[in-house]
Amino acid sequence: MKFCSQCGSNAVTFSIPKGDDRPRHLCSNCGAIHYINPRVIVGVLPYLNDRVMLCKRAIEPRQGLWTLPAGFMENGESSEEGALRESWEEARASIRVDGLYSVYDIPYINQVYLMYRGELTDTNFAPGPESLEVELFREEDVPWPEIAFPIMHKTLKHYFEDSKQGRYQLHRGVISRKLKL
Amino acid sequence: MKFCSQCGSNAVTFSIPKGDDRPRHLCSNCGAIHYINPRVIVGVLPYLNDRVMLCKRAIEPRQGLWTLPAGFMENGESSEEGALRESWEEARASIRVDGLYSVYDIPYINQVYLMYRGELTDTNFAPGPESLEVELFREEDVPWPEIAFPIMHKTLKHYFEDSKQGRYQLHRGVISRKLKL
Ligand SMILES: [Zn+2]
């Protein structure tokens, strides 16, 4: 933050406000304190019988790699609504949500992932503007080395494990640095 | 947002960027798009035997009412770390976390709550600067009409129900307007 969004002054420092215990963007002109907080990414693991739906990314980062539909949660929506919106935007997929399936913190990039699990209601999916391809994969056909993000890799692994047990439980974890898969 | 935090210009409009589908704070001077996303509140339901710990709020909103320790998640921490930090700040409480217990969306105020469940490791708790009192309550002694927020009321109700079943499961929901309790 270079300029105060309240008053336009460039007298913005990164220092600890009185009574606080960590640095914030402080405007010494108007006194505004600008908080910057983690962002929520919402998404879905869409399945149909023994297959899961993946999208090949048309955009950076990780263009050309495969991922589950997900994106930044927007103001005014619930996390489930956001997850379904992303599935529509990226894969034109219609999904009936079963429940929240994985919650991952990624503190080093200030993100929290909320991933739902849901069944595709039909196979009329198709790439949206941010996807090159959308496809269903059985476990053995998943392009594991080409999964775009560790959080998606973990969520997919949990899913196929749980499928074998016939029991789906919430998975939670912290991704604390860039993982080599 | 009145001024662009990138360039300091006051030429900030709230309109739909090219290729987007909803209005953002757009700077027509430097082209910056300023996204505003939901915030995450992290907290804990601390218990000890058949009692739960509540804090009487020393600050607005809902000053003088009772709540579970919770607050805005900070950059650089995991949600569990944030929940424990809040427990310390508000109640000087030490807690051993059992797991994530409730996830509530409150879209009308752009918040997502992640509430953990955890056992107090001792009874050396005490009010922090944002609390007037910190106390343990059995179910029948909880000051139900004086619980500060519907999300906390729901989480407490779930907890005492689950305690009777001897089985704690994740609770998830959406609070879509101000509820009368
Ligand atoms: Zn200012």
Ligand SMILES: [Zn+2]
């Ligand atoms: Zn600008």
